[in-house]
Structures are given as C-alpha cells and as structure tokens.
Amino acid sequence: MQFEIDGEDELFRSEVRAFLQKHLSQELAIRNSRGYHFIRDDMRCWTKLLNQHGYSGANWPASWGGTGWSPLRQFIFDEECFLAGAPPVDTGGFKMIGPVIMTFGSEAMKAKYGPLILNGDIFWGQGFSEPNAGSDLASLTTRAVRDGDEYVINGQKIWTSFVESAEMIFLLAKTDPEARQRGISMILVERDTPGVTIRPIHDIGESYSLNEVFFDNVRVPVENLVGEEGKGWSYAKFLLENERAFSAEWPRNNANLIRLKSILNASQHDGSRLIDLPGFASRVASLETDLIALRWLSLRALHEKAGGRSNLPIGSLLKIRGSELLQKIGDMQVEALGSYANYVYLDPQGSPEIESAWVSGPDYAPGIMADYLYRRATTVYGGANEVQRTIIARSFLEM
Ligand SMILES: Cc1cc2nc3c(=O)[nH]c(=O)nc-3n(C[C@H](O)[C@H](O)[C@H](O)COP(=O)(O)OP(=O)(O)OC[C@H]3O[C@@H](n4cnc5c(N)ncnc54)[C@H](O)[C@@H]3O)c2cc1C
Incomplete structure (x- = not known):
C-alpha cells in the first residue's frame, strides 16, 4: 500500500492545478464553492471540458475510456478540483450505474452508455427506495413484467435525487414477485418515457433535489435490462458499496x-x-x-x-x-x-x-x-x- 505522495504524484498535482487555473472560470469557482446544490448546466459543461482534455472518468480504468489513474491520483484530482471550486461530475453515472454497466452490462449497453457518461451527455437518477422499502430495500414492490420484447413497469419510487434534471433512471424492480432478493432485476429507463411522472418533494433547505417517481405501465425494451434477470440485488450491492466508498x-x-x-x-x-x-x-x-x-x-x-x-x-x-x-x-x-x-x-x-x-x-x-x-x-x-x-x-x- 502506497500512501505517501512521491515526486511524480506532486508533479501530477501541479498539472491538475495548472489545468484548473487555465480552464475553471472565477464565476464557476465562486458559485460552486458555496454550499448550495451544484447546477446541472455547470456540471455538464465541466464534464465535457474534462472529456476534451482526457480528464473525464477519473475513477474509470482506461479500458472503459477513463483516465486509468492510480487510486492516489484519483484522490489528488478530486481533492484539487473540490478545493478550486470545480463542479462535480454526475455521481449517478460515474460512480454508481457506470461501473455496474461496464462490469455486468452487455457489450451493446457498454458501447452506448460509456461514451455518453464520459461526455456528460446523460445524467442519472437512482430509483431504489420506495415508500415501504428503504433500509429494507428487498421488500420493494415495483413490478417489471415481460411482455414480448419489452418490460412493463408499474410502481413508485421516492427520494429520487436530481431526477428532475436527469435523462435516465436506473431502477430496481421485481421480475419475480414470489422471490425476495432473487426476484429483483435492474433496469434502465429513459426519464421521458410515457407513464413516468415526477413529483417534487421540497426539503427544509428550500432547495429542490428530491422527488417521487411514479411508473404507470411504462414500457422499456428488454435490452435495458442490466446483466441477467434476477441478479439486480447483487448488482445493487456492488453499486451501494461503491456509493458508500465515495x-x-x-x-x-x-x-x-x-x-x-x-x-x-x-x-x-x-x-x-x-x-x-x-x-x-x-x-x-x-x-x-x-x-x-x-x-x-x-x-x-x-x-x-x-x-x-x-x-x-x-x-x-x-x-x-x-x-x-x-x-x-x-x-x-x-x-x-x-x-x-x-x-x-x-x-x-x-x-x-x-x-x-x-x-x-x-x-x-x-x-x-x-x-x-x-x-x-x-x-x-x-x-x-x-x-x-x-x-x-x-x-x-x-x-
Ligand atoms: C437527501 C436524501 C437523498 C436520497 N436520495 C435517494 C436516491 O437518489 N435514490 C434512492 O433510491 N434513495 C434515495 N434516498 C433514500 C435513502 O436511501 C433512504 O432514506 C434510506 O435508505 C433509509 O430508508 P428510509 O428513509 O425508508 O428509512 P427507514 O428504513 O424507515 O429507516 C428509518 C430509520 O430507522 C432506523 N432503522 C431502520 N432499519 C434499521 C435496522 N435494520 N437497524 C437499525 N436501525 C434501523 C434507522 O435509524 C433509519 O434511519 C435519499 C434519502 C435522502 C434523505
């Protein structure tokens, strides 16, 4: 385990600082250094800029199109970006569903979503929690029923952060209601699909980032199933462990x-x-x-x-x-x-x-x-x- 930052890593830190000095505007830095929620347009522009300069996907290996940096360099990069007031990248895409897709998804799914995430073209909402399934997530009741080449989704999610400004939702749904964990699958849904309704929840901070999401006969192609049917619970555990690590x-x-x-x-x-x-x-x-x-x-x-x-x-x-x-x-x-x-x-x-x-x-x-x-x-x-x-x-x- 190497924890000490050596000369080469210090050089890397200087390069990151020089990059930030050159590309991060003062206006963006002031706005993002305050404690408010980050603004999606800032995040999108910043992710695109990172991508243009080979800095997108700090935590992704090179084989996924990321930087392939060592853990220490990822750490230095995040530290410098935050201190300078750079907007963050989309956690949902880079740190949650992205690694799941790139590890368990089909080749077509990887080819489709990997570049879109890296370029900040799509943002994601996490549709896990339900009114009666939070800590006890496995008791979720949203259903996905196979109908030919589609799944038909019905149910409700809650506390879905920032989904109002996302293009995609990754959700957990029961494909087998009789089984508990083994009946759960992970499915990707375009937010604007007919039958998806988003209702805001206003929080104590007077800001708006939380939502209820209703699925009413929402039809999605079977290609949007991540990995295998019934394996959603193990993908969710992989994802949650990543989420907690950050x-x-x-x-x-x-x-x-x-x-x-x-x-x-x-x-x-x-x-x-x-x-x-x-x-x-x-x-x-x-x-x-x-x-x-x-x-x-x-x-x-x-x-x-x-x-x-x-x-x-x-x-x-x-x-x-x-x-x-x-x-x-x-x-x-x-x-x-x-x-x-x-x-x-x-x-x-x-x-x-x-x-x-x-x-x-x-x-x-x-x-x-x-x-x-x-x-x-x-x-x-x-x-x-x-x-x-x-x-x-x-x-x-x-x-
Ligand atoms: C600001 C915010 C953003 C969120 N964003 C998202 C999101 O984007 N997507 C998403 O899917 N979810 C999101 N969530 C939901 C979050 O994951 C759940 O709130 C969390 O898992 C707890 O579930 P719950 O709210 O149903 O509380 P409950 O499960 O009802 O738990 C309430 C309290 O009871 C106690 N408790 C419950 N079970 C146990 C136990 N087994 N042992 C000991 N104590 C226990 C704990 O103190 C817990 O805090 C968000 C929540 C918040 C507050």
Whole structure:
C-alpha cells in the first residue's frame, strides 16, 4: 500500500492545478464553492471540458475510456478540483450505474452508455427506495413484467435525487414477485418515457433535489435490462458499496474544514477572533484529527478496492465516519457564523435582485446554512448509519 505522495504524484498535482487555473472560470469557482446544490448546466459543461482534455472518468480504468489513474491520483484530482471550486461530475453515472454497466452490462449497453457518461451527455437518477422499502430495500414492490420484447413497469419510487434534471433512471424492480432478493432485476429507463411522472418533494433547505417517481405501465425494451434477470440485488450491492466508498466525501470535508477555519480566523467587529477562544480552538483541533484519520481511511479504501483484497465493509466504515464529520463541521460552522447563519437562502445562481434583498455580510456566509440543513440527511442517504453499523458488526462476527 502506497500512501505517501512521491515526486511524480506532486508533479501530477501541479498539472491538475495548472489545468484548473487555465480552464475553471472565477464565476464557476465562486458559485460552486458555496454550499448550495451544484447546477446541472455547470456540471455538464465541466464534464465535457474534462472529456476534451482526457480528464473525464477519473475513477474509470482506461479500458472503459477513463483516465486509468492510480487510486492516489484519483484522490489528488478530486481533492484539487473540490478545493478550486470545480463542479462535480454526475455521481449517478460515474460512480454508481457506470461501473455496474461496464462490469455486468452487455457489450451493446457498454458501447452506448460509456461514451455518453464520459461526455456528460446523460445524467442519472437512482430509483431504489420506495415508500415501504428503504433500509429494507428487498421488500420493494415495483413490478417489471415481460411482455414480448419489452418490460412493463408499474410502481413508485421516492427520494429520487436530481431526477428532475436527469435523462435516465436506473431502477430496481421485481421480475419475480414470489422471490425476495432473487426476484429483483435492474433496469434502465429513459426519464421521458410515457407513464413516468415526477413529483417534487421540497426539503427544509428550500432547495429542490428530491422527488417521487411514479411508473404507470411504462414500457422499456428488454435490452435495458442490466446483466441477467434476477441478479439486480447483487448488482445493487456492488453499486451501494461503491456509493458508500465515495460517501466519505473527503474533498468536501476538507474544504468545509478550511472554510470553518477561515471563519474562526476572521476578525469580529471588536477585533477578536473566535479561534482564540479555547472552546473553539480545541474543538477545531479535534475535527482536524478526525479529518486526517478520514484521509487515511479513504486512501486505504481506494488501495484495497484497486487490489480487490478487502474483506472489510470499508464502504460502510467510510460512510459513517464521513457523514458524521460533515455534520460536526457543519454544526460548528453555523455556531461560528452566529447571526450570519440566517444569511441563507441566497439564490445559488446569484440573481442580483435576490442578493440585494439581503443585508450584506461576510463573503463566506452564503450557502453555509443551506449545506448544513441538507447534510442532516448524510447519515440517512446511501443507507442509514445504524444499518451500516450492523453491516460492520456482522462482517466481524461472521469472520
Ligand atoms: C437527501 C436524501 C437523498 C436520497 N436520495 C435517494 C436516491 O437518489 N435514490 C434512492 O433510491 N434513495 C434515495 N434516498 C433514500 C435513502 O436511501 C433512504 O432514506 C434510506 O435508505 C433509509 O430508508 P428510509 O428513509 O425508508 O428509512 P427507514 O428504513 O424507515 O429507516 C428509518 C430509520 O430507522 C432506523 N432503522 C431502520 N432499519 C434499521 C435496522 N435494520 N437497524 C437499525 N436501525 C434501523 C434507522 O435509524 C433509519 O434511519 C435519499 C434519502 C435522502 C434523505
């Protein structure tokens, strides 16, 4: 396991920095450094630009059309992009369904979707959870019935993030309602297929990223079945482990801690600094220690994944540590902001009318409360932390 960053990796870091300096506009960087949801058009343009320069698919091997970078280089790339304020690429495509398609999909499916994902031409919604199937996902009831060369899908999904601006949905449906896990298949659906209805759920942060999705006699070609019928559960486990491996969100945690430290170091109206108060100083030191530990854990996960050696549910470990740290840093950011924490609902697109409706405050304030409110959900989405703890316990007890 190589964790140390050597001279060549440092050179790589300099190349990434130079690339970001040249291609990332100031406007994009400011907008994406705040805590609001990323804007899809920014993500699309940025992914296309990455693709033009051979930087798309940081986590994909070269045989899939990706960069083929080592785990350490993927880590450096993500770290630098986040710190610079670059928009992210679509997690659904690059980190969730993309690897499933490229591992288990037919050759035709790989050839069709691989290039579209790499070029930011399609974005994906994840249709797993249902009103009565979240932690207990295997009890999902959405049905896919084979009818000639098509599947006919009926059912409902919920909490489907960002599907309102996606082109595709990957979903789990029962092709055999009698069987539990072995009756589940994974199917790709074009979002605009007749019979798909999307209804928004507005969240506490006043933003909109969550949805209910209804499937009413939705017909999709059988070619949209991923891999084999009845194997959807094992593909979903592969996907969820990938999702959790990235849910440590080290780059975001790192950037948020840097932002917290700049708030603590800023002069208050009386010239004092919060960092000089022992209560704040000791807590930020403790968060920094947690962040360093998370960095090593993330690097270890990337290495073990690359080598295929881990028996540990490392994705679950990362999910717990990363999500809890995001919340702890957010708590302290809001506390440190004081009354500026109310400086919250600035339009992320920076509309001048809305900006002028707010009293002026420090540059670092906008977006922090929005991010804080959204991150209440980090310990739930991607699989509740209580459930992750059971997965970890079981893996040790069954060793
Ligand atoms: C912001 C957000 C975005 C999301 N995005 C998506 C998405 O894009 N696609 C998608 O498919 N889903 C998405 N989800 C859904 C998410 O995966 C589920 O919320 C999660 O799996 C928990 O399921 P549930 O909400 O049905 O809660 P439940 O399963 O009802 O659980 C509620 C709580 O009960 C406890 N609990 C439940 N079971 C156990 C157990 N076995 N052991 C111990 N404690 C337990 C846990 O504390 C849990 O938090 C999203 C959720 C949120 C909040």
